[in-house]
Amino acid sequence: MSKIKISIAGGSGYAGGELLRLLLFHPNVEIQQVSSERHFGKFVYKIHPNLRKQSTLKFCSLSDLDDCDVLFLCLPHGASISNINVYKNKAKKIIDLSADFRLDSNEAYKKWYKKDHALPQILTDFIYGIPELRREEMKEASFVSSAGCNATATILALYPLYKNKLVQLDKTVVEVKVGSSEGGNKNSEASHHPVRSGCVRSFAPTGHRHVAEMEQELSFGEEARFHFSATSIDMVRGVLATCHVFLKDNLTEKDIWKIYRREYGNEPFIRIVKERDGNYRYPEPKLLAGTNYCDIGFELDRYSNRLVVISAIDNLMKGAAGQAVQAFNIMHGFEETTTLTFPGLHPV
Amino acid sequence: MSKIKISIAGGSGYAGGELLRLLLFHPNVEIQQVSSERHFGKFVYKIHPNLRKQSTLKFCSLSDLDDCDVLFLCLPHGASISNINVYKNKAKKIIDLSADFRLDSNEAYKKWYKKDHALPQILTDFIYGIPELRREEMKEASFVSSAGCNATATILALYPLYKNKLVQLDKTVVEVKVGSSEGGNKNSEASHHPVRSGCVRSFAPTGHRHVAEMEQELSFGEEARFHFSATSIDMVRGVLATCHVFLKDNLTEKDIWKIYRREYGNEPFIRIVKERDGNYRYPEPKLLAGTNYCDIGFELDRYSNRLVVISAIDNLMKGAAGQAVQAFNIMHGFEETTTLTFPGLHPV
């Protein structure tokens, strides 16, 4: 079978680097071009030093991108919208890793992004990029919009509960702990090492845009509310979401186990992590660095109907490039785990 | 004026080390003895290497402790109860840094510690050790029981709101991020560097005992509930508490400011940290390492009546030894900030 020709628009960022790392080892893929205006003409390994000796690709300009089978867009938020028709002319299939087409309606977009979407009429052309929720649609999709990293961790943590209408909809509180790579590869005062190192920084106590995705994917016809806060910690990769949900009914931990197993039992990238002893009783993001897993654990409060659901991902993998490749595999009928089998390191 | 003679029972742990660091520089204190069974006969600086060239004290045995004016107990949880009468015979004033006498009733103790308290009748002899709540009682107190570190961070964050009955009592969710020194100075598999480094570990998603202290101090005649979880991160010192409270009424951020200023405006160790820009807009525990401050910030959710209150402390200082010395100063009528003026470092 001939290989799928893919190109990456905006491939010098962290998600672009991960896409390259994964797709260079994908047996059904030929990487045709990778663009970067800033690093035009340089070897990709100059920017992604883990690709030394892996590839002799050089960055081209966005305007030099030829037609290809699949175009991955790793452009800054907002940049995909403005040229989406150009990209559609270059490739029949597009996987967009920005936030531009994640939401289904201009109404939701305006609420969280504080402005109208420039192309609201095509929002529904894009399938929201979490395979565990949208696998069947992805199989037929031409356009996929990757999910936000914090949204992915939270949605996967809570999906079985919300889908089964077990949750009191207005009380859920989610606190995510995130690493510095979420901020991208542009340096700033906030990312200066003496400042960012050792920090435990509340950067979004309220108002985080990824809540829009949670509301969209977890409402199931009702109106789910998410009281969300995000805290930066001294970590490069990784998200840990600590989700406090209040159940409608008395359920046992065994009941919860069954529900998660039913929803996720066959999922290749979801693991229920809940052990009685040991140092890794609950999900731990450092174990997932470089992997596409989402680990999920939970604990029921003895004194209330509160269930704490904990989930961990690598924000650049299951939260970005890994999940995009998983979608790519689904869209092409490839084994879903192709090139996504790295199990992670321990100790690390 | 003659100096107050103090001794420390159990002075080889982290809280004991901090007490020494502070009291060695207290102009009104003479450190008489410090005990440690394990390190009997060694110079204290062998165990607390920051005290090199600061002190020639050696550890004595617990049984060698002479009478003194004030005895600080830094023994393992449970050990203070069993010998409290012995200690009372040695010193008229006792400041206990363990969890043994924090709660006012056997009922609460049993609920959270899963057993009866051995000496419930003396529980009310101990003043709960947060000066901002109990200053007047402390002035007359003979016995003070230091507050838990996570409890201190949470209670100080929320006290103005609860005292003024502004909060919906059953919905508060608190997520604290804690450093490894909370676990004490005994090594374990869980504290092994390759395991503990880089971790984001849910160690108490539910059931943390410090909740008992929050219920006690913040109920104000009603029944406050705290949905609490704790996560260990790669940090040695520090607690950041992210508290989600739901207000009864519509208040503006300006209203909140006024309430906090009214309650805390004259407090020497509380700072309201809420800035429009910069890297330190909200409380940051690393800035507080070695200090007795509790920094508090907040943000009101535009879309709900949720208020996120964020507080930071050094768990060994405001969460243990520093707060104990603050209580000591109050008990003796010394300037409350005596030997507690270290402002913290930046960058760090």
Next chain:
Amino acid sequence: MSKIKISIAGGSGYAGGELLRLLLFHPNVEIQQVSSERHFGKFVYKIHPNLRKQSTLKFCSLSDLDDCDVLFLCLPHGASISNINVYKNKAKKIIDLSADFRLDSNEAYKKWYKKDHALPQILTDFIYGIPELRREEMKEASFVSSAGCNATATILALYPLYKNKLVQLDKTVVEVKVGSSEGGNKNSEASHHPVRSGCVRSFAPTGHRHVAEMEQELSFGEEARFHFSATSIDMVRGVLATCHVFLKDNLTEKDIWKIYRREYGNEPFIRIVKERDGNYRYPEPKLLAGTNYCDIGFELDRYSNRLVVISAIDNLMKGAAGQAVQAFNIMHGFEETTTLTFPGLHPV
């Protein structure tokens, strides 16, 4: 072709975990058994949590090990010597990851290990495990003894220079910076997170045993001396060796390039890293976590004949399990990079 049956004696440590991670994905290998006395009967993923969902293997006892094709020994230093004949009866080929058979002579062993070797007569049966130096011997070998991690980093850094007799033999100074996983998976006071975190600890200013391996592999008939020191830093995986060698003759950086290219140009796991700009101009161990690479760079001092050679490895990979699998591949005629293709992560 039928698969090679391998077993691992002592598979609960960090090197054992890495062997499992690698060999589970090796197309020519069947993992038959893994032993651990301490964790007998447990799933291997309970101890190596990155292997969740990767394997249903359980630990057996050392005494239960059946015959196999290749036996990997990951036992504590000293334990391989005492039972080597038992192991030889179980498997025709043995790869020992301990320090027991690294040295060629009892004399060297005694100098550095302060006692006689119990089986000096078989020392030369074992091929020293750095493929770049001993590839031809390995092809025919039955017994390979993996090299020490610090020794591997230093030897690979300096081999081209010593082999070509370019160095003043008594003046070389090597300073390695190492991570905490070098100390193994047993917790101790020294590995307690509040102590080990943030440390820059001189743990072997002199007398490090790995020097014995450097002397053995780099003397080339003369007597090379290595003035070696090791410093622990706040890192889990990784070694950075900073080697100061004094050249006999005036050479240019271009000359040095040529020499390294000649010796290492075809090596699959050696990369010369020396760039004019960027953040990764010299080898950086974090980029190598999980990989089998040894990255080497150098800089010539303008004011002396000093050449600083810098090398980086992952101590658990090129410094232990990865290099052992590389040897395994060579011993069996497999493609040398089989199951060793993970390129590492960035950012990380």
Next chain:
Amino acid sequence: MSKIKISIAGGSGYAGGELLRLLLFHPNVEIQQVSSERHFGKFVYKIHPNLRKQSTLKFCSLSDLDDCDVLFLCLPHGASISNINVYKNKAKKIIDLSADFRLDSNEAYKKWYKKDHALPQILTDFIYGIPELRREEMKEASFVSSAGCNATATILALYPLYKNKLVQLDKTVVEVKVGSSEGGNKNSEASHHPVRSGCVRSFAPTGHRHVAEMEQELSFGEEARFHFSATSIDMVRGVLATCHVFLKDNLTEKDIWKIYRREYGNEPFIRIVKERDGNYRYPEPKLLAGTNYCDIGFELDRYSNRLVVISAIDNLMKGAAGQAVQAFNIMHGFEETTTLTFPGLHPV
């Protein structure tokens, strides 16, 4: 006694922040003005958040500086030279924390800074700022030039050996491990957290300018050579220098002890750290964060005449602001430790 009026030119950087932290608590000092062009008009605590509630000072412009008793210059390297006469008109005493006046001769300056010094004739007006070497000169000095941080750590480590002519002069190798605050408070690609975190980066294998200071202070009429390399590690504050010196004669460790005790026995900020056991047997920079100590340890190689001398400092304190205040105290006849008594934290 009336207070000394001091001002700080360029007080928004890390050294300026430390000067403020120290001098705000100095009983004989009144801080008159602090300048910063970039942050003109802001409260100093906006930039130095550890000074919240400590000071209501605001930054003025450099051109607004009034006459004062002592002017501290914390300007970028090069900026002190150009306006030194302006500053001399404002204050009788100047302490310059830049590199501009560290060297005694234009020859040395040109060798290491690659250009002629603009005012070579005044170079000798400035006393080199290490009190342990230049205390007597400082007592009479009007102008002091603070020493480089890496130079301070190295010079203090080796001074007793060089002064007593015990060292083979051309063989000394020094490897320093440094934190990110050495790079100052300007963010860059190299200081971006995802890049700088976890790094072990050889940033100056050769050619570091601080070597000029070592040559100047340690030559004692002969020509000392220093083979120096510097490696950045994941730390904010701190320097650890590992110095390999080769002794001319056979000395025992006891001999070395005596020599260091003789030279440093009365020094308030030097501690010899060399213990038989424990986790802090050798100097450890993290223990020194915020302090003015230089801890020094050593180990003699059994197989050679190599002595490894290890020293640790806080680069912003003994390596910059602390040492400057120490010089200030000496220049004014104050107790040398005034406002420099913070003993450091443990654990940390």
